[in-house]
Amino acid sequence: MIVASVLIVGGFFLIVGTILIKGLPALSLDLITKTPGGGFYMGKEGGVLNAIVGSLYIALGSSGLALILSLPIVLYINVYLKRSSKLGSIARLSSDVLFGIPSIVYGAFGFTVMIYFGLKTSLLGGILTVTLLVLPIMIRTMDEVIRTIPKELLDASYSLGSTRLEASKILIRQSIPGIFTAILLSFGRGIGDVASVMFTAGFSDNIPTSIDSPAPTLPLAIFFQLGSPVDEVQARAYASALVLTIIVLLISIGARTLSKRFSKNKI
Amino acid sequence: MANTPHISVQNLNVYYGQNHALKNISIDIPDKKVTSFIGPSGCGKTTLLKTFNRLHDSSVDVRVEGKVLVDGEDIYDSKAEVTHIRKKMGLLSQRPFPLPMSIYDNIAYGPRIHGMRDKEKLDQLVEQQLRDVALWDEVKDRLNTPAVRLSIGQQQRLCLARGLAVQPEIILGDEPTSALDPKSTQKIEELFVQLREKYTIVLVTHILRQARRVSDFIAFIYNGEIIEFAPTEELLLNPKEELTKEYVRGFVS
Amino acid sequence: MLVLTILSVLLAVFIGLGLYLRSLPLLELKSVGSLLTSSVWKPFKGEFGFFPFIMGTLWVTGIAIVVALPLCLLSGIFISEYAHHRVRKIIVPFVDLLSGIPPVVFGVWGVLFVVPLIQEYIAPHFVEYATGYSVLAGGIVLAVMIFPLIISILLEVFGTVPRELKDASLSLGATQWQTVKFVLLKRSMPGIIAAIVLAISRAFGETIAVLMVCGNLPEVPHSVLDSGYPLPALIANNYGEMLSIPLYDSALLFSALILFIIIFLFNAISRIVLSRIERRMN
Incomplete structure (x- = not known):
């Protein structure tokens, strides 16, 4: 049993360690401050700044959008519906189920919708698809936090004559750290996902300038660089993977620190 | 004393x-x-x-x-x-906690753990313990149903019998x-x-x-x-x- | 608010419907049965046999579960029943962090570590030459990816077994291990199965990490060292060309539909089981 636990925790260190050892030598300032120059994928000058920025745009945009969409849903489930409400439990169940739907399916779905509306692969398409992907994470995380707030608090506020809207405000204020956790988790998932954006956001060597220009993403940049036969480019893929790992770990640790007092051993 | x-x-x-x-x-x-x-x-x-x-x-x-x-x-x-x-020591807790198994297996759990394998002896022991807690007549026809189906009072007597079964x-x-x-x-x-x-x-x-x-x-x-x-x-x-x-x-x- | 809530519930329906509509052109020409059982994959000739890809998915998923389940069960039992709470506080965060690592990083790790490991140390014992890019590599990478999911659900399920129930077994003179075997595991069985089903559905849908390490040959694998080509990898690898070949897009979206239906059902069933367990606890 101890061996099994060590293996599992060891898995984490093995991954981070491997990425660190292989990625560190190729990590340079150029990599994170420059966009790909001509012949970048053949080993020439440049960096993956375009992809870093593109990923940040997508993660930021989709987390923001998902927050705007999910907050009313979570409040509706928790404030307006009764605890025993059918709709409430169906909504929770469906967010659990949607949470399990793989990103490639969201990607394929986003793609079909975009064809239907005649949209090209773009930053907007990426943001919308990733929003669908992180929406369930957002709903689950916030719902979990809000449910830990004692019902008596709501009752107390009602008995002082407050409306449901005011009660909602109290709930939000009480669960701000939880909301931040949800944003961070969504952000982490959004920045790291490939399968949903490869169909919908496209790729380019430039930093996206408008919402309908194609948006490069860091994971996809890693994937492309790794496919190159040139050693130097592969090394840059490892370094880019290291950059992504560091970003994501920082986000995870931040989210954990915030959520510590709300729930244990939840993911 | x-x-x-x-x-x-x-x-x-x-x-x-x-x-x-x-x-x-x-x-x-x-x-x-x-x-x-x-x-x-x-x-x-x-x-x-x-x-x-x-x-x-x-x-x-x-x-x-x-x-x-x-x-x-x-x-x-x-x-x-x-x-x-x-x-x-047999323990009876505040609420009865029958183990997730049948009535029979609940009683036989302890003796089996301590090495009793003989089916006949186990049968005898289960009957004896259930009689001791005045539960035998109530459950003798459904020894293989899950113990959680009993009423709370019956469950508590079952738990007592379960404790007594390890002597x-x-x-x-x-x-x-x-x-x-x-x-x-x-x-x-x-x-x-x-x-x-x-x-x-x-x-x-x-x-x-x-x-x-x-x-x-x-x-x-x-x-x-x-x-x-x-x-x-x-x-x-x-x-x-x-x-x-x-x-x-x-x-x- | 109500509208948004209902829309979120209906999202799954929209996804299923959208994918179905796009796969219709293919489904009108061929029966679902022949698509699923045929092994001929020649998009240019309009032949779309999904059998190799389905088998690729099953192999990779099967290996992942076989590797991950025993490790996760043992480690879950250790964390929840044996470990000192300080040890627990050290282990659990790492499991959490593992869950946050992006798939592409798992893929890079697979290429750098698992594939060479198989090529140099494992495969030579069995075959003359192997690249290491195999369903085994995919399975191992996937196994590590599903560790956190399985462990977190197991810990939750184990946590719902009342302390008094374990005490009852202990006070009959059972050892800790006997108590785990006969009481904890038995009582947690529905939850354990739900965890496995969720893990399977996660493994089914994982795309990029598997794609990077499992070789992607459209043939039915016959051993763990053979290459495989799981469904998600098929979609991801070919999205670029799918609009240039007739029916190709329909075929790829049909595979997304297959994935969606299987995973949706698996998830729904296991989530319902898990919420029942939680409710029983309250």
């Missing part, structure tokens, strides 16, 4: 983290008698009971100091074998009737009175009338200390300590 003590507690201290839950407890539990622990909630009576079969072992942040001798053997000695100690010497009851209706409570109490012939019984209860009905001795525990330990009638009707007087006053009047 007439008999030699079955359980002898000497200078026992128990800590939950920073909280000093039991303070310097020393008490001799007499053999083949019913001893009740009474006291307000949170006074430490359940904690004391659980030290007798080392159920604190797996708890986080519990520290036990001092000695608990069972049949003269210190159960907190590093050489003591915990399963052997626990086998000597313990001591029965520990942690407010065993607190979840039961009056009728089931009465049945359990009657069983205790019968069982006292063969077993040493230690009971935690907050019902003074119950303590009076079933026990030979009562220990009054308050704030982690034993305030008074005396034969039942004496403690209830003629307490020596002020604290005891105050606690049993409602009972006397």
